[in-house]
Amino acid sequence: MKKCGCFEKNQWYELEKIVGSEYVITDQSEKDVQSIDVWWMTRYCFFQQENFPQPSVIVFPENTDQVRKIVQFCLIHKIHYLARGGGAGDGGGSIPLKGGLVIDLKRMDKIIELNERSLTVRVQAGILQKHLEEFLNRKGYTMNHFPASFNTSALGGFISTNGTGVLSSKYGKISDMVHQLEVVLPNGNLFKSLPVRLHSTGPDYSRLFFGAEGTFGIITEALCKIHYLPEKRSFRAFLLSNLQKGIEAGRQIMVKGLNPCLLRLYDEYDTRHILQKQYGLEKEGCVLIIGFDGMKKIVEAQEEVAYSILEQNEGEDLGEKLAVNWWDNRYRSYYPPLDYICEPWMTAVMDTVAPYEKIETIYWEMKKGVEEGFKSWNAIFHAHFSHWYDWGTSFYPTFLLKDFPSNPHEAIRLYNQILDICVQASIQNGGVVNEHHGIGMRFNRFMKDVSEENYQFSQIIKKALDPESLLNPGKLGLGE
Structure with a gap:
């Protein structure tokens, strides 16, 4: 595409x-x-x-036909x-790598239909999750999708990233919450x-x-599962002596089917x-916050068994106050002034997921790789385990360097060296490249490493749907 000629009058x-001209x-x-x-x-x-790549023009449609x-x-x-x-991704998935045109979906924020018999809601894809949840709450419902970017990201x-919220241990990923999709394909068909x-x-x-990150088509509408607001939602914190416990x-x-809505281990x-x-908190160790929701009698029965399991694993009951305070302020760590991106530091999140027999090894290999491999830079590594299933769990590791090279090329090289160590630790020990933030541009180079078969299959799909690679090129490691 030419830099100027494409957008003549x-x-x-x-x-x-x-x-419309104003859009x-x-x-x-x-x-x-x-x-x-x-x-x-x-x-x-x-x-x-x-x-850095920039678009030539931004267009704001209001419906599928305009898209x-x-x-x-x-x-x-x-x-x-x-x-x-919303543009709140952390991997470059919505960066216009080859310039061109950005289709911003923020005007496509309409709630089309609320079905109170089958408990579904049909919405346009540009709606912010916060606004959708507020609408549902006013009607007595909830979608129970509460990711960290709840306030700033669109459905x-x-x-597109197959995102996950903090209540995923019970309600699943976004792919578990959507019944039907409407998508504009790269050939313009619906x-x-x-x-x-x-x-x-x-x-x-x-x-x-x-999880295709907008490379196979543009999502314009979704039919989503909703739930009644719970009769009871409870939270409690326990202190464990170490991560293994x-x-x-x-x-x-999880394997005993107790179905907690929240399980979060720091x-x-x-x-x-x-x-x-x-x-x-004034204690040392690893804190686990657990939550249950639903009908009061069922929640109380689940609590009784789960708390007994935690006590059998030498968990110290810290009560409700800390856990409820965390729930009420759960987004605080991800927004100014507490989020790392507010500081002139180098940082990244490399969330992954694996079976139970693999996950702890991945954690320790990542931690060792960062703290020992980059000791000269005083590298910091920390993590929490936040999305649990009956077969495994995910964790959300962060690395932090408060001091790094002033030369941009050296800084970027160092950043990528740390990512290499962390992602390879996951791949080589039975994990994946990413759990819910997506691949974007940041993890492109690892897609072939994690699965040659999946990589080749995604190329076949991309070529079939978008043979000229005009739609969101350079993402998911597709190599356009």
């Missing part, structure tokens, strides 16, 4: 005819915003005033494009999956778009960093 007019934006400030996310790399390069026309426009003029929701973004997810009427093709206690709770450093500094 007649082509601007074509876009304006689709969405075709070329302001430099908007281009800057659309060129960064929460990824350390985008912010670092931006503030270093390094050259289809914009996609057809890009196909005719051979313009690279991508869809963007379509969560679907795909709509069958109205139910569990069937034997051919493959469920909607699954192609969960905490993981084992959590495993026993390692020793995270316990100090978060629960001591932010919540006033």
